[in-house]
Amino acid sequence: MTTAADSPLVQLLDPAHRADPYPVYARIRQSGPMQLPDSNLTVFSTFAHCDEVLRHPASASDRLKSTVAQRMIAEGAAARPFGPPGFLFLDPPDHTRLRRLVSKAFVPKVVNALEPDIAALVAALLDDAAAREDVDVIEGLAYPLPVAVICRLLGVPLEDEPQFSRASALLAQSLDPFVTVTGAAGDGVEERMQAGLWLRDYLRELIGRRRRDPGEDLMSGLIHVEESGDQLTEDEIVATCNLLLVAGHETTVNLIANATLALLRDPEQWAALAADPGRVAGVIEETLRYDPPVQLVGRIAAEDMSVGGVTVPKGDNMLLLLAAAHRDPELLDRPDEFDPQRPTIRHLGFGKGPHFCLGAPLARLEAAVALTALTARFPHAALAGEPTYKQNVTLRGMSELPVSLGVTSTRR
Template sequence: MATDNQTSGFHLVGKLLDPAARADPYPIYAEFRTLGPVWIKEMSTLVVANYRDCETLLRDPRLSAERDRFFQVDQAADPYPPDAPSSIRRPWFLSLDPPDHTRLRRLVSSAFTARTVARMEDSIAQLIEEYLDRAADRETFDVLSGLAYPLPVTVICRMLGVPQADERFFHRWSAQLTRQLDGFSNRYDGSGDTPQWVHGEVELHRYVNELVADRRRSPRRDDLISELLAAQDGGDVLSHDELVSTIVLLLVAGHETTVNLIANGVLALLRHPGQLAALRADPGKASAVVEEILRYDPPVQLTARVAGEDLRAGRATVPAGGLVILLLAAAHRDPEANPDPDRFDPAREQVRHLGFGFGSHFCLGAPLARLQGRLALAAFVRRVREPELIADPPPYREHLNLRGVSELLIAHAG
């Protein structure tokens, strides 16, 4: 007979948080789906794991993206030094609700256009070739450190117009700030010990402040910062702090997610040699492979909202102020949304996923992530012959939400 703890889902949270589950959390997600939307009283949290409810709730205006309302961040425990740039305390627009989110997204999207992304294709392809050239003569190759990790941060740095000599700093800062996006990071607790990510965030904001000031003095025509400076909507423009905060967001949010997209894609192909061979025979299948990866093993495993008022989801009731966790990776494997969901099949007729979110918060960087994933996977299967995983499963980082490998070592024939 099931106990209250088992039917509440609280025991599944413990299983999911266990680092031993990182390599394969999907059986735990399946258990969550059997419960339906479930209110976990020990956490004052609703957990949703089926596709239909996740999709519905992502576009429900009663749910707020301003999660600090739930966490009730103590302003007295502010970890930043007094001389930190004011931009560091401005929330990212992905954590805002309308009308603030609507305004900022409209301004940013006017600069971060499909044309801006498309003009990067040749340079992205060239970067990938350079990374794979370095691996060609090695008996072993770490796909993560040699391709998946450096590519996205280098791409966004070059889009922004960061001097190439400074790109190495962005690699370090992005790694430090990733924990903020994880959703289960160790937030500052006022203990007096400053987390490492605070130092990285302060350094990054100082650098971007200087970069923006330089662009104001000497605007260019070929970089994203200049286009963001020029962006306007009905006379409205981004303030200095809004611009700096947005640039930091583009770097951090766009980096780790794309790293995981590429690494998860390579891992899935290595585990399914038939699909690898099919992509090698027809590089035009790369887009379909990317979409299936976004469903099958997504870079972002979950997202969270706060209930702005009392609401119901399935048989569960969520009080105003309650946290709502949407297990996107679980929803993707809901058989009602995707038949035979545990099978990796880029040729499936329809791929339903929420890998870039849904509704008003749909990821602005989706076209860039898809482009990098498509080019990287097609080049990998073309250039790397007879690749074999050295460790399966490979080691994983501790991140729960931005779940990804810490190393993806392969042996290959060049």
């Protein structure tokens, strides 16, 4: 039996593998489903298994259903000390009710209407970048774009950004599977808890302001729903805005940055996109497969489940290593190659089933506008050094991506 200490999962958590975790993922995938009974954990890493778990009716997202959580509650821990979680971590009927209330704001028709605003934001960011010649693409484009868009959508003042970006970064770390895998509390738990409390207080205060002075934004819309019936509570508005704010901060940045890096490592691809913006959809889907911003997701077995020849006992946590599944040789040829021209690109980068990413149309649009403008305007850009990665395992991404923009800057 594999123990937690010698598990390749521990290697996955090691920051030394963050720049290129894919060889570790391959080892895990080749060894088949992994069960760590002492940690009540089962890990799936092939495409077929991850796909099956995501669609399985006994797959739950509410962490309270796990044996680990139930044991802690039995030992006296509070069930939800910070109020309800975002609906990402809820099951029906609460998940269905809350998701329905915000889904209208994220359908393609509504999102596509944001395109002119997104294009204007991108143009302004690239104007600033052009003045500098060498830029960090994270700081100059990939981070500020999605942050400005989600703040505008939610009605969160961009001036407060420095404060909540720190909180959001800390909360993103709390999605890492350090507790379930190693059994250790991990570093920075207290700091992450404080960040969570701070962000909730911040949002509560902002909700108070919007209640007195509503705007056209999503937060004001949710407050209106709360005030006109018993469909949701203030705690649920806080949790929902918290989820959207963190999702808006910590994911699309990595899609834009990972695509930029993959294209720059293959200058022909960069030049091809610069010349033909019609290629951008392939670039985005291939990035979501090849180097996905969300590397893994979790589920809990609400019943005993049989997947991939193993029985997952009721209450076990399941880790689905999407980044490993996407390079499954059973799924496609040349899985370790970045090839946006593949005739079909299948991936689970936005999840699957009832929790399929609500922000997918928005993320795709932002990335499309950013990548077409960046390549068209700087067709001779090149890497100006190696990227630096954050420690995050789940929401893995770069903290710095140095790029030399090249001499030719074409104003679009």
